[in-house]
Every structure is written in C-alpha cells, then in structure tokens.
Amino acid sequence: MPTPFAAALEERTLRLKTRLCIGLDPRLTAYRDADHLRQHTLEVLELTAPLAACIKPQLAFYEALGVPGLEILEEVCSLARALELPVILDAKRGDIGSTAEAYAAAWLTGRHAGSALTVNPFLGFRTLDPFTAAARAHGGALFVLVKTSNPDQADLQGSGVSEKVAAEVARLGAEEGPGLSSVGAVVGATHPEELAHWRAAMPQATLLLPGLGAQGAQAADLAAAFLPGGVGAVVSASRGIQYADGLNLEASLRAAQQFRDELNAALLA
Numbered sequence: 630m631p632t633p634f635a636a637a638l639e640e641r642t643l644r645l646k647t648r649l650c651i652g653l654d655p656r657l658t659a660y661r662d663a664d665h666l667r668q669h670t671l672e673v674l675e676l677t678a679p680l681a682a683c684i685k686p687q688l689a690f691y692e693a694l695g696v697p698g699l700e701i702l703e704e705v706c707s708l709a710r711a712l713e714l715p716v717i718l719d720a721k722r723g724d725i726g727s728t729a730e731a732y733a734a735a736w737l738t739g740r741h742a743g744s745a746l747t748v749n750p751f752l753g754f755r756t757l758d759p760f761t762a763a764a765r766a767h768g769g770a771l772f773v774l775v776k777t778s779n780p781d782q783a784d785l786q787g788s789g790v791s792e793k794v795a796a797e798v799a800r801l802g803a804e805e806g807p808g809l810s811s812v813g814a815v816v817g818a819t820h821p822e823e824l825a826h827w828r829a830a831m832p833q834a835t836l837l838l839p840g841l842g843a844q845g846a847q848a849a850d851l852a853a854a855f856l857p858g859g860v861g862a863v864v865s866a867s868r869g870i871q872y873a874d875g876l877n878l879e880a881s882l883r884a885a886q887q888f889r890d891e892l893n894a895a896l897l898a
C-alpha cells in the first residue's frame with residue numbers, strides 16, 4: 630500500500646516547506662487544441678512541482694474533452710506520482726450508497742490508490758461510507774465539502790448544515806484514533822474569519838482551502854486553518870498559477886513561488 634495520503638502530504642509539507650496545492654484546471658479555450666492543452670498542463674506541473682505540497686486536478690475540465698481528456702488526466706496523475714506529489718481529484722462525487730461504491734472504486738482504488746477525492750455529503754452521511762472504506766483500505770483520503778468558497782454557498786450550507794457536516798467529519802476522524810485522519814474537509818479560503826472555528830470543529834481533518842488568487846482570498850489571512858507546526862491544511866490556486874499571465878510558464882512559476890512564500894510568511898507572522 631502507498632504511504633497514506635495524510636501522512637504523505639504532511640511529510641512533503643514539512644520537507645519542502647510548502648502548503649500550496651497547485652490546481653490544474655486546463656480550459657480548452659486557452660489553447661490551439663487538446664494536444665496543446667496537454668503539453669502546457671504537463672509543463673506547468675513539472676515546473677511548479679518543487680513548490681507544491683500536492684496537486685488538485687478538477688475533473689470537469691478533463692471530462693469536458695471526452696476520452697482524450699481522461700487520457701490527459703491519467704498522464705497528469707502518473708507524472709504527479711512519478712514526482713511523489715500527492716493528488717487530490719476534485720470531482721465532488723456523491724450518490725446513493727451503491728453508486729457511491731462505484732465512484733469510490735473508480736477514484737480511490739487501482740491506479741488511483743493513495744489519491745484523495747472531494748466528496749459531496751448532500752445525499753446523507755452514510756453515503757460517505759463507501760468513500761471512507763476505500764480511502765482507509767487503499768491509503769487514500771477524502772475531502773468532504775463543509776463550507777465551499779463560492780458566495781452563494783449559504784443558500785444551502787447556512788442554517789447549521791455546514792456545522793452538521795463538520796461534526797460528521799470530526800466523528801469519522803476520531804474513529805481512526807489519534808492524528809490526522811483520512812477524512813478531510815473543504816473549507817473555502819474566502820471565509821478567513823471562520824477558519825479558526827472550522828479548524829477547532831475538525832481537529833483531525835486536513836483542510837483543503839480553495840479560493841487563493843482568482844477568487845480573491847489572500848494568503849496572509851489563512852494562518853488559522855493550520856495546526857501547530859504549520860501542518861493540517863493546504864491552500865489551492867488554479868487559474869492564478871496555470872494562467873498567471875496567459876500561457877507564460879515563467880509567470881506560472883513566479884506565481885507559485887509567491888503563493889508558497891506568502892503562505893509560509895503568514896504562519897510566522
């Protein structure tokens with residue numbers, strides 16, 4: 630079995646001194662064709678890898694290309710594995726239990742064993758069970774949507790819903806004994822004033838914080854998401870790195886360096 634996801638992420642965070650998750654969300658409109666998209670996405674990954682704690686491909690952008698897109702996704706994942714980079718597959722899966730089993734088999738076992746998957750708890754807490762079982766058995770992880778980064782999240786996530794999901798994430802984490810668990814949580818970096826609350830509510834969860842860069846979140850505001858020692862959270866930026874200045878690779882590298890450094894500085898402030 631590969632090193633469990635949470636342990637691999639923590640080890641890489643401390644060894645490379647980075648809390649940055651690089652989002653790889655390639656948009657066909659930015660390229661001549663799918664080959665051009667593939668080449669640029671792999672180049673961004675290879676160039677920025679030393680600055681990354683992990684990567685987060687958003688499956689929607691690969692699925693939009695059909696079979697060639699799924700082939701590109703597999704290339705991205707195998708290059709990440711070769712570079713020893715943990716992979717968070719951002720698919721936000723969730724369904725009735727028997728279908729959830731198929732999603733878990735697709736994205737948390739076999740060639741994706743040891744990866745993490747974002748999951749949607751809307752169908753009920755027991756629909757998370759196939760994902761927790763697969764993650765625990767194959768060294769992977771899940772990131773449960775608790776408080777998403779978008780402004781309209783409160784339509785459904787207000788009124789105590791996020792609180793209930795966070796309590797379930799904490800309960801699942803405690804089942805595994807002490808330390809960081811295989812059940813993490815998505816909490817938008819766009820809610821800096823709430824980070825201390827969500828950190829305390831889910832003490833064993835690794836937090837995935839999307840929203841840095843294009844959605845306006847600032848690295849300097851995010852220190853409260855981390856556990857002592859600067860572990861237990863990663864912050865993701867996608868457009869702000871891959872398209873920092875069109876397709877300019879040097880600009881992607883500079884943006885990743887700046888985000889990494891700003892996150893580290895926030896922890897020391």
Ligand SMILES: O=c1ccn([C@@H]2O[C@H](COP(=O)(O)O)[C@@H](O)[C@H]2O)c(=O)[nH]1
Pocket residue numbers: 652654687719776777778779815816817839840841842843844865866867868869
């Ligand atoms: O609450 C959430 C959960 C997931 N996302 C995903 O993260 C990236 C954000 O992209 P940017 O270009 O850095 O804005 C994208 O894949 C979203 O689907 C999120 O934004 N918020």
